Amino acid sequence: xxxxxxxxxxxxxxxxxxxxxxxxxxxxxxxxxxxxxxxxxxxxxxxxxxxxxxxxxxxxxxxxxxxxxxxxxxxxxxxxxxxxxxxxxxxxxxxxxxxxxxxxxxxxxxxxxxxxxxxxxxxxxxxxxxxxxxxxxxxxxxxxxxxxxxxxxxxxxxxxxxxxxxxxxxxxxxxxxxxxxxxxxxxxxxxxxxxxxxxxxxxxxxxxxxxxxxxxxxxxxxxxxxxxxxxxxxxxxxxxxxxxxxxxxxxxxxxxxxxxxxxxxxxxxxxxxxxxxxxxxxxxxxxxxxxxxxxxxxxxxxxxxxxxxxxxxxxxxxxxxxxxxxxxxxxxxxxxxxxxxxxxxxxxxxxxxxxxxxxxxxxxxxxxxxxxxxxxxxxxxxxxxxxxxxxxxxxxxxxxxxxxxxxxxxxxxxxxxxxxxxxxxxxxxxxxxxxxxxxxxxxxxxxxxxxxxxxxxxxxxxxxxxxxxxxxxxxxxxxxxxxxxxxxxxxxxxxxxxxxxxxxxxxxxxxxxxxxxxxxxxxxxxxxxxxxxxxxxxxxxxxxxxxxxxxxxxxxxxxxxxxxxxxxxxxxxxxxxxxxxxxxxxxxxxxxxxxxxxxxxxxxxxx
Amino acid sequence: xxxxxxxxxxxxxxxxxxxxxxxxxxxxxxxxxxxxxxxxxxxxxxxxxxxxxxxxxxxxxxxxxxxxxxxxxxxxxxxxxxxxxxxxxxxxxxxxxxxxxxxxxxxxxxxxxxxxxxxxxxxxxxxxxxxxxxxxxxxxxxxxxxxxxxxxxxxxxxxxxxxxxxxxxxxxxxxxxxxxxxxxxxxxxxxxxxxxxxxxxxxxxxxxxxxxxxxxxxxxxxxxxxxxxxxxxxxxxxxxxxxxxxxxxxxxxxxxxxxxxxxxxxxxxxxxxxxxxxxxxxxxxxxxxxxxxxxxxxxxxxxxxxxxxxxxxxxxxxxxxxxxxxxxxxxxxxxxxxxxxxxxxxxxxxxxxxxxxxxxx
Numbered sequence: 009x010x011x012x013x014x015x016x017x018x019x020x021x022x023x024x025x026x027x028x029x030x031x032x033x034x035x036x037x038x039x040x041x042x043x044x045x046x047x048x049x050x051x052x053x054x055x056x057x058x059x060x061x062x063x064x065x066x067x068x069x070x071x072x073x074x075x076x077x078x079x080x081x082x083x084x085x086x087x088x089x090x091x092x093x094x095x096x097x098x099x100x101x102x103x104x105x106x107x108x109x110x111x112x113x114x115x116x117x118x119x120x121x122x123x124x125x126x127x128x129x130x131x132x133x134x135x136x137x138x139x140x141x142x143x144x145x146x147x148x149x150x151x152x153x154x155x156x157x158x159x160x161x162x163x164x165x166x167x168x169x170x171x172x173x174x175x176x177x178x179x180x181x182x183x184x185x186x187x188x189x190x191x192x193x194x195x196x197x198x199x200x201x202x203x204x205x206x207x208x209x210x211x212x213x214x215x216x217x218x219x220x221x222x223x224x225x226x227x228x229x230x231x232x233x234x235x236x237x238x239x240x241x242x243x244x245x246x247x248x249x250x251x252x253x254x255x256x257x258x259x260x261x262x263x264x265x266x267x268x269x270x271x272x273x274x275x276x277x278x279x280x281x282x283x284x285x286x287x288x289x290x291x292x293x294x295x296x297x298x299x300x301x302x303x304x305x306x307x308x309x310x311x312x313x314x315x316x317x318x319x320x321x322x323x324x325x326x327x328x329x330x331x332x333x334x335x336x337x338x339x340x341x342x343x344x345x346x347x348x349x350x351x352x353x354x355x356x357x358x359x360x361x362x363x364x365x366x367x368x369x370x371x372x373x374x375x376x377x378x379x380x381x382x383x384x385x386x387x388x389x390x391x392x393x394x395x396x397x398x399x400x401x402x403x404x405x406x407x408x409x410x411x412x413x414x415x416x417x418x419x420x421x422x423x424x425x426x427x428x429x430x431x432x433x434x435x436x437x438x439x440x441x442x443x444x445x446x447x448x449x450x451x452x453x454x455x456x457x458x459x460x461x462x463x464x465x466x467x468x469x470x471x472x473x474x475x476x477x478x479x480x481x482x483x484x485x486x487x488x489x490x491x492x493x494x495x496x497x498x499x500x501x502x503x504x505x506x507x508x509x510x511x512x513x514x515x516x517x518x519x520x521x522x523x524x525x526x527x528x529x530x531x532x533x534x535x536x537x538x539x540x541x542x543x544x545x546x547x548x549x550x551x552x553x554x555x556x557x558x559x560x561x562x563x564x565x566x567x568x569x570x571x572x573x574x575x576x577x578x579x580x581x582x583x584x585x586x587x588x589x590x591x592x593x594x595x596x597x598x599x600x601x602x603x604x605x606x607x608x609x610x611x612x613x614x615x
Numbered sequence: 616x617x618x619x620x621x622x623x624x625x626x627x628x629x630x631x632x633x634x635x636x637x638x639x640x641x642x643x644x645x646x647x648x649x650x651x652x653x654x655x656x657x658x659x660x661x662x663x664x665x666x667x668x669x670x671x672x673x674x675x676x677x678x679x680x681x682x683x684x685x686x687x688x689x690x691x692x693x694x695x696x697x698x699x700x701x702x703x704x705x706x707x708x709x710x711x712x713x714x715x716x717x718x719x720x721x722x723x724x725x726x727x728x729x730x731x732x733x734x735x736x737x738x739x740x741x742x743x744x745x746x747x748x749x750x751x752x753x754x755x756x757x758x759x760x761x762x763x764x765x766x767x768x769x770x771x772x773x774x775x776x777x778x779x780x781x782x783x784x785x786x787x788x789x790x791x792x793x794x795x796x797x798x799x800x801x802x803x804x805x806x807x808x809x810x811x812x813x814x815x816x817x818x819x820x821x822x823x824x825x826x827x828x829x830x831x832x833x834x835x836x837x838x839x840x841x842x843x844x845x846x847x848x849x850x851x852x853x854x855x856x857x858x859x860x861x862x863x864x865x866x867x868x869x870x871x872x873x874x875x876x877x878x879x880x881x882x883x884x885x886x887x888x889x890x891x892x893x894x895x896x897x898x899x900x901x902x903x904x905x906x907x908x909x910x911x912x913x914x915x916x917x918x919x920x921x922x923x924x925x926x927x928x929x930x931x932x933x934x935x936x937x938x939x940x941x942x943x944x945x946x947x948x949x950x951x952x953x954x955x956x957x958x959x960x961x962x963x964x965x966x967x968x969x970x971x972x973x974x975x976x
Contacts, residue, residue: 091618107907182904188869189852189906195786196906282870283805285817286786286851290806298853298868332726333734341744363855364866365873368770372763379755379762386751387744389715394743396722398735402652403659403727411663411723418715422708425755429762431700431769435862438855438902477636480659491670499681502701504859506902509910517859517898520684537625541632554640595734 049159051151052577056158057136058469061462063158063165064129065543071120076536078113078510081105083529085511085522099177108197110510111180115198116172118183119206121451123213124168126316128161130458131255134319135224135248137465141568142242144233144585146578149226153219160216164209171205179206182508184309187280187301191272194287204273207266214263217255224252233567235587239343240604242566242591243336246343247322250350251315258311258354265304272296299364306357313450314353318346320457321388321417324410326591327460328392330564331407332399333600335592338391345384352381362430363437371430378428385421389414400595404562405479409460412487413453419491420449423498441501444494452490459483462546467561471574472553478545482538489535493528500524565591565603653728660727667720671713686860690886690897690918691877694862696765703761707754773876777842780835783816784847784854784867787908789899790815793829795933800846801825808850813938820935830934835899836917837879838924844876855903858916860886866903879918886918 050056080089081104088103099109136154140147148154171178180198181190185206193200228249232241241249268279272293280301281293329336336342358366358374392414401407423445426432436442459482466474505518512518512525560569567587571579585605593602597613643651689695726732781792781800794800801824807817818825837843847856849867856875857864865875887895899914919927936943 089618107910111904111907111909180907186853186903189904192852195852284851284869285805285808288810290808294870297871299871333728335736335738337737338739338744340739363864365868365871368766371770372766375762375766376759379759382755383748383751387748390743390747393715393718393722394737396719396726398737399722399726400728400732400734401660401723401726403656403663403723408659408663411719414719415716418712418719422712425708425758426701426704429700429704429758431697431762431765432704434769434864435694435697435701435859437864438857439859475636475640476655477639478632480655481632481636484662487666491673495674496677496681499677499685502685504686504857504900506857506900508904511910514911514913515898515900516892516894516896517686517900524681537629541629544629544633545636592738595736597736598733 049155051147051155053136053140053148053151053154054469054575054577054579056154057133059158060128060132060136060161061469063162064125064133065546067120067124067129067165069540069543071117071125072536072539074113074117074120076533077105078110078117079529079532081110081510083526085513105510107510108177108180111182111196111508112178112198112202114508115180115182115185116168116178119168119179119210122183122312122316123210124161124165126451126454126458127217127255127312128213130316130454130461131248131251131319132158132161132220133458134244134323134461134465135220135252137469138244138568139224139227139248140231141468141571141575141579142245142566142591143228143231144236144567144587145227145231146580146584148223149231150223154223157216157219157223160212160219164212164216167205167209167212171202171209174201174205176200176202178202184302184305185269186305187269187272187298188284188286191269191280192284192286192291193273194289204270207270210266211263214259217259221252221255221259224248225256228252233584233587236604239340240587240590242322243325243339243342243346244319244322246346247318247325250346251318254311254315254318254350254353258308258315261304262308265301265308268304269301299361299366302361302364303357306360307354309360310357311353313446314349316450316454317457318349320413320454320461321346323457323461323464324392324413325395326566327406327410327464328395328414329592329594330464330562331404331410332396332401333563333594334395334399335594335596336391337394337397338387339590339592341387342391345387348384349381352377352384356381356428359428359430359433362433368430375428375430379425382421382425382428385417389418389421404463405474405476405483406460406464408480408483408487409456409463412483413456413460415487416448416453416456416490419495420445420447420453424449435504436501438507439501440497440505440507443507444497444501447497448490448494452486452494456486459486459542464562465568466546466549466553467556467573468568468571470550470553471556472549473556473561474549474553475545478541482542482545485538486535489531489538492531493535496524497528560603563601565593565601567604570603570605656728660724663720664724667717667724670716687889689860689862690881691861691863691879693769693877694860696769697862700761700765704758707758711754773844773874774842777844777876778837779844779846780837781816781846781848782835782856782867783850784856784901784905784912785850786852786906787901787912789833789835789856789912789914791831791835792816792934793831793928793931794824795827795829797824797827799824801828805850813934816934818934818938820939826935827933828935829928829931830937831931834915834917836919836924836927838921839879839882839885839918841921842876842878844874847873847875852905853903854901854905854912857900857902858897859900860897861916864902879916882918882920883916884919 090103092100092105093103096109099106176197178198179185179202180196189195190199190203228245271277272280278293278296280298281291281296284291284293325336325342356374356378359378362371427436427442427445463474463479500521503518505521512522556573559573567585570585572581587604588607589604591604596602689698779794783790792800801822802819803817804819805817807814807819816830818828845856847865847867849869851869854867855864856867861877861879863875863877865873881889883897887893897916897918899916901909901912905912
């Protein structure tokens with residue numbers, strides 16, 4: 009679909025847009041937008057982005073609450089919380105979380121945050137919002153598939169939520185759901201119908217992700233406005249482009265793994281099962297390999313962490329550049345490192361499996377390739393640092409979160425060098441060190457990228473500002489809290505304390521960490537409460553926030569700020585703007601910023 | 616009551632923060648946006664610098680507080696390699712951590728917005744890019760080099776004189792088998808697993824190598840200074856043999872045997888003294904989530920001298936004889952009553968162990 013066609017195709021909705029803005033004027037009725045077509049089954053990429061964001065927020069609250077609940081158990085294993093029994097009945101008899109329930113919480117926390125929040129909520133939101141706006145398109149290549157992508161996600165959400173209410177409880181085999189545990193209902197209550205719902209929900213999620221990803225790729229490749237060559241794209245778009253490619257190539261592999269698991273569960277096959285006596289029952293299965301699932305899972309699972317991280321990197325690059333009033337340093341190097349990360353992401357999956365009995369010789373290659381990823385990551389960090397160097401930095405909440413992202417990415421990235429080295433991994437594998445590592449580098453850092461994006465583009469999404477004082481409080485509490493929670497956790501891991509334990513008192517080796525666990529639990533409750541404050545700020549500001557009066561509130565170069573404050577479906581009221589330069593002419597020739605739409609001047613210096 | 620109290624306090628804090636935030640927004644409008652923006656910029660820049668300073672002190676303090684709780688010297692020779700590798704990585708990443716974090720927060724503070732300065736237009740510098748591509752690449756080559764050197768040392772074949780122990784995980788406990796005098800493990804088949812017939816591992820009784828194999832539960836014994844090779848398996852789901860004092864770990868996968876080996880350096884007794892803890896034992900922790908009893912899947916390793924070990928093993932009756940009491944030579948010639956009672960007692964104990972294991976989940 010070329011832009012010209014799109015222009016014509018959406019010609020009439022533009023008219024509506026104009027009238028939406030001055031709505032006291034006469035109403036045009038030939039394109040009737042009802043509540044349903046505008047807010048529910050919308051095909052406008054901006055509305056779909058907002059739908060992803062709000063659904064993601066709801067999920068984040070649920071997933072975060074789960075972590076608070078299991079942190080209560082981990083921090084205070086000997087205390088009873090009668091209120092838990094009030095809410096959860098037999099799952100928390102006597103105010104004490106039942107082990108099955110504990111593992112269900114751990115599993116759901118991981119699944120929800122990795123997939124529903126940081127994949128759908130993060131790249132779903134910003135890919136939808138930013139791709140058409142920043143490449144200069146009126147909508148996605150296929151607005152209809154885009155709408156389907158959200159509704160598949162929504163259906164996946166409904167199925168996952170419903171699994172919380174089945175009698176035997178939701179899936180409880182960890183977010184990775186390794187068989188045989190996840191394949192055998194006899195082995196765990198969570199592997200009964202909860203597990204089926206989990207698989208169905210994840211299959212729907214994969215469909216959603218593929219529909220979205222293909223659309224993003226098609227839009228970026230085909231629908232750039234005149235003059236927008238690939239190397240003039242903002243880094244946000246490049247990051248979202250690689251994210252989409254990673255998703256399209258790896259999610260199907262995950263789906264195949266799930267289908268085999270479904271067969272093992274219900275069709276009597278033995279893909280993952282062999283030599284099993286469970287609960288006194290001798291199973292017939294022979295010849296399967298439980299490790300096969302892990303290969304299939306991590307073939308997605310590792311790219312998945314970059315699917316989560318790359319959009320955050322892209323947004324951080326953009327936000328740091330805009331707010332330090334300086335071009336991003338080393339655009340081509342940034343792009344090259346994104347590319348290198350995307351390629352390497354496919355070649356490192358077995359570093360999650362160093363102690364599964366993997367051939368040590370094979371393991372050696374995965375060590376090499378894994379540590380190789382540190383090179384493009386280091387390039388990115390140094391480029392961000394140089395972008396700040398000799399800038400003129402405005403600390404909006406978005407800038408602070410972007411700086412926080414870089415700090416966390418450094419901390420969490422460096423601990424990755426420990427874990428990627430198989431020798432050290434023998435000791436640290438499946439300990440709290442791993443939990444600390446990936447929460448910092450993938451969980452909290454990506455959340456910081458997401459928050460930065462929300463604070464930065466909220467004016468574009470809702471035509472209002474988020475309250476920035478609350479934004480500053482939100483940032484500082486979260487930043488300090490994140491380090492307080494996860495930094496000391498590394499020490500637990502160094503002492504060998506396994507993850508997913510619920511009570512350390514019987515362990516001579518680990519029970520000395522009880523008081524530390526208490527501290528971590530208390531801080532995590534405070535940080536969680538702070539996030540609720542952000543959610544409040546979000547919804548309050550949506551309706552009551554300070555109105556945006558300037559189309560380009562941050563003085564940014566990219567195209568989304570050339571649209572009206574509240575753009576209608578079709579984004580630009582007139583022609584789509586033409587692009588004449590890259591997105592990062594900040595502070596050039598004594599001018600604070602030069603939008604991409606401005607033609608190159610005759611006397612302009614070259615870069 | 617306290618729960619409601621805490622919720623009330625949180626709600627109140629919420630309300631107050633929100634009111635302050637709203638008030639500052641009004642003040643912003645009254646005082647002029649530009650002035651307020653400058654002020655909050657200065658405050659945040661200062662906070663970033665403080666965060667760096669307090670954070671670095673915090674990192675140091677955290678290390679002082681917790682380094683004593685991290686395991687001491689590795690209790691196996693192979694574990695020493697892992698500790699050396701940890702140390703090398705600590706030094707390299709520690710340097711990078713300090714340099715980059717200081718640069719990040721210092722630049723943020725130093726280059727906060729000011730009317731007197733213009734941002735430098737500095738889009739790229741290929742020389743710099745090359746420098747910070749090559750330096751990490753060299754550092755990582757060092758890490759990969761050392762890492763793989765130790766990796767192959769640790770994962771290589773166990774020495775021929777290594778003692779062999781078979782370890783099997785199940786929901787939720789550990790079972791061990793010693794090959795006996797012939798040093799060969801008899802064959803086993805999972806469909807023969809019948810704990811109620813004293814055959815918890817599914818040994819094939821017609822295999823002569825099985826005649827002297829000894830089965831024990833929960834507690835493994837090995838000899839100080841002598842390499843021990845674990846042959847690891849699982850009956851039901853994936854477990855993991857975690858030996859944090861020896862710095863060893865390996866998954867127990869049903870249907871696919873795995874191995875690991877190490878040489879213990881200190882006996883349990885020596886460790887009690889070194890750790891200054893009379894309750895010290897080497898623990899086996901299950902490191903792969905295996906169901907609701909995961910946390911309780913604790914085994915014990917007893918490291919002792921050769922003489923102690925021999926004495927311990929000599930007391931153990933081969934599982935073949937436990938399962939087939941009629942074949943027990945010690946039972947026949949002696950007065951039939953006493954040994955028979957002994958066997959039943961043993962069987963009862965085994966069964967009891969099974970049932971308590973079951974009851975505990």
